[in-house]
Amino acid sequence: MAPLVPSSQPWVEKYRPRQVKDVAHQEEVVRVLTNTLETADLPHMLFYGPPGTGKTTTALAIAYQLYGPELYKSRVLELNASDERGINVVRTKIKDFAAVAVGSARKGGYPCPPYKIIILDEADSMTEDAQNALRRTMETYSKVTRFFFICNYISRIIEPLASRCAKFRFKPLSEDVMSNRILHICNEEGLTLDAQALSTLSAISQGDLRRAITYLQSAARLFGSSISSSDLISVSGAIPxxxxxxxxxxxxxxxxxxxxxxxxxxxxxxxxxxxxxxxxxxxxxxxxxxxxxxxxxxxxxxxxxxxxxxxxxxxxxxxxxxxxxxxxxxxxxxxxxxx
Structure with missing residues (x-):
């Protein structure tokens, strides 16, 4: 597949951090995971917190830092809420992927440990039956597979699954952190954003950096390089x-x-x-x-x-x-x- 033309690439992907250490405002999570990556011996993990705070980005960054671009596709299985993740998928697709053993093969400076990773994004939307079916799979194949669960509400993850994972809470992003990231993107893209527009963008995105970047890109496409507070309100659907x-x-x-x-x-x-x-x-x-x-x-x-x-x-x-x-x-x- 041909690479995306830079101008048509969503800014959310273009400016997504590629390494764990670049994830903003999650100091405790970054510190623990950075130390863990040095040994490449990861437990099952559960990332939870508000949307747009870096949960999926962190999981993807860990996978890339472990396997690099060559082995990523064969060692990592990503399933989102848009995929079918009922009990039958757990018993077939997930179980079949988890059961295959892989060897340790250090390539291009990447650790490439002898296990695979299954990333279950928006895991709190999985049915309780599907979550229960995962319990045995996690135990049986723990030597060759690690599970990363990503969710907004940890209360919707059944206790037997949560207790098998190392839990990491992602905090809502402060206005200062969001403003710094948004200003960086504005500088890269040649946009002008005044203080009022920056404050408005932080307010309407409610700590969700992904939403803020999407609003910014939409406003840039519609209104050009100089973006006002009213421009951002009109593209966000927020009420004046x-x-x-x-x-x-x-x-x-x-x-x-x-x-x-x-x-x-x-x-x-x-x-x-x-x-x-x-x-x-x-x-x-x-x-x-x-x-x-x-x-x-x-x-x-x-x-x-x-x-x-x-x-x-x-x-x-x-x-x-x-x-x-x-x-x-x-x-x-x-x-x-x-x-």
Whole structure:
């Protein structure tokens, strides 16, 4: 296969760290894994934490540092959530790959230890039956195969699997770390990003560096080399801050008709209500003029509305219900009382 033309390559891949030591903001993980790579004797591993913090990058970097480009394809099996990973795949594809023994063959300065690696990305989406089927496979072929589990929620990994692995928690990336990486990419790509745009990018990506880089590339393709804060908001699908604040102002008026008009305008403009609820939560939590008791009532309603949306409820009705409860909370009106 011909290599990708540099201009068409996703920046997420173009600027993906190739070595463990280059992974940003995960000092403890990097330190332990760097020492472990020196001996090339790895345990089964479980990487967990928020998306876009370097879990998959770290797993791939370990595999490349162990085997190099020549042996990588034959020694590493990568399975993502998009692949079929039910119990039958565990019993066939994974088991067959794990069962094959390999020898130690140091090539081109790479350790090439006598075992293979199976990387199961988004392992928390595997069924419980499939996870249970892996238990015996891990034990039987532990001499010739290592498993790397990558997930966002460690609570969704069954305890027998988690207990067989060395666990590594990946922290959310701070704004400073993300800004430094984004500025590096801007310098490499010849982009201009002012301080406000940089802050906006950190805010809308919520600690997910992969998402931030994707937004940056999208904005660069659409708006050229000079990117503003509004450009980033438009490509991210985030709702402009003044829209969210105007909804809160309408609720503070205490008039249901005013709030209803604002809700109708939001729905008519096509803004996603689930995204609005998320941003409305941030505004409520950070509001200094709302008592904590009232914040609690509003946040509870936000959670209920979000669950209803996931279950397929009507967006307009849920947003209107949330606005109504916000008015009740702000004016200390008991729940269920019609106003």
């Amino acid at each position: 801050e003044d829209i969210v604040k105007s909804l809160l102002v309408a609720c503070k008026s205490g008039e249901f008709d005013v709030a209803n008009k604002e809700v109708s305008n939001i729905i008519a403009d096509g803004y996603p209500v689930s995204q609005l609820l998320s941003q409305f939560l941030d505004v409520i939590v950070n509001a200094d003029d709302i008592p904590d008791e009232h914040k609690a009532r509003i946040c509870r309603k936000l959670g209920e509305a979000d669950k209803c949306l996931v279950d397929g409820a009507d967006e307009y009705l849920q947003l209107l219900d949330m606005a109504s409860e916000t008015i009740r909370a702000l004016f200390n009106i008991p729940q269920g009382l019609v106003f």
